[in-house]
Amino acid sequence: QVQLAESGGGLVQAGGSLRLTCAASGLTFSSYAMGWFRQAPGKEREFVAAISQSGRTTYYLDSVKGRFTISRDNAKNTVYLQMNSLKFEDTAVYYCAGDSRPAYRVRDGVELDYWGQGTQVTVSS
Numbered sequence: 001q002v003q004l005a006e007s008g009g010g011l012v013q014a015g016g017s018l019r020l021t022c023a024a025s026g027l028t029f030s031s032y033a034m035g036w037f038r039q040a041p042g043k044e045r046e047f048v049a050a051i052s053q054s055g056r057t058t059y060y061l062d063s064v065k066g067r068f069t070i071s072r073d074n075a076k077n078t079v080y081l082q083m084n085s086l087k088f089e090d091t092a093v094y095y096c097a098g099d100s101r102p103a104y105r106v107r108d109g110v111e112l113d114y115w116g117q118g119t120q121v122t123v124s125s
Contacts, residue, residue: 004116004117005116006020006095006118007022009122010121012124017084022080023077024079035112036095036096037109045109059103095115095118098112
C-alpha cells in the first residue's frame with residue numbers, strides 16, 4: 001500500500017521558516033515525480049512546487065520562487081519543501097503528491113497517482 005506522509009507543519013511568524021517533509025512508502029520512489037500543493041480556507045487547491053524523478057528539474061509557483069525550495073533524497077524516499085520568508089498568505093494545508101509521469105504533469109495537478117493527507121502551515125502576521 002502506497003503512503004505519503006507529510007510532516008513539519010506548524011505555526012510560525014511572518015518572515016520565519018519551516019521545512020516540510022514527505023516520506024513515501026510502498027512505491028519505487030525514484031520512479032515518481034513529486035510535488036507540493038496547498039489549499040487555503042475557501043480557496044481551491046493550488047500547485048506550489050514539483051521535482052523530477054532525478055531531482056534535476058524543478059517547477060515553482062511564481063509567488064514562492066526565491067523563497068521555497070523543493071528537493072528530494074531518493075535513498076530516503078523523501079521529498080522536502082524548505083519554506084523561507086513565510087508570509088501570511090502562505091497559510092494553508094500543504095499536500096504532497098506523486099506521479100509516475102514527468103514533473104511538468106505533476107505541476108498540472110490533474111489525476112495524480114498518490115496524495116498525502118496534508119499538514120497545516122499557519123503563518124501569523
